[in-house]
Amino acid sequence: MIIDFSQIAEASHPQFKGGEGALNARMYFDGKCRIMKGRLAPGASIGLHTHETNCEIIILTSGTATVLYDGTRLTLHAGDIHYCPMGHTHSLVNDSKDDITFTAIVPEQKD
């Protein structure tokens, strides 16, 4: 299938995972895999969280973002691919002056 994001409404998720501001996202989820297009305004963030049963792949599609990954600070530029394997912890922070946009994939990896 092709995920038609034009048919998925963007929803606002305030303090997502305990972060600041709101995550704005179009999300597809079939119970086994979440595929989303997200946007964070300046100052907004997805809070620190641990991937207990799944992993996450984030492709930054515009802007510059900061990730705290297992206590290490990473800077993502547009086009970069961040991988948080199952069992690891991360956040996503827009500490820039422009919106950031990203595609994120969260596949379940426990039966």
Next chain:
Amino acid sequence: MIIDFSQIAEASHPQFKGGEGALNARMYFDGKCRIMKGRLAPGASIGLHTHETNCEIIILTSGTATVLYDGTRLTLHAGDIHYCPMGHTHSLVNDSKDDITFTAIVPEQKD
């Protein structure tokens, strides 16, 4: 972590999954998730295969491609996201006159 594809050599995989020509790809794999940047020349393809233990998400980053998904023909344009859930069958065919490039993610979903 950030997957640094500039540090991963592109390898050629002739007749990948029984396809035509060669898949050229930079692949990251940690045993739980494969993340790749791939390229198919005109006429090249990844053959039909079923995802028995994992799923696949393909983001077409340039060009136009054809996917045969569970017997249905799909046309992917740059930016489109194709999802092949676990248990389903697909191919990826470059039947255009230009190279296609894509990012693909194949997470294992069976313990």
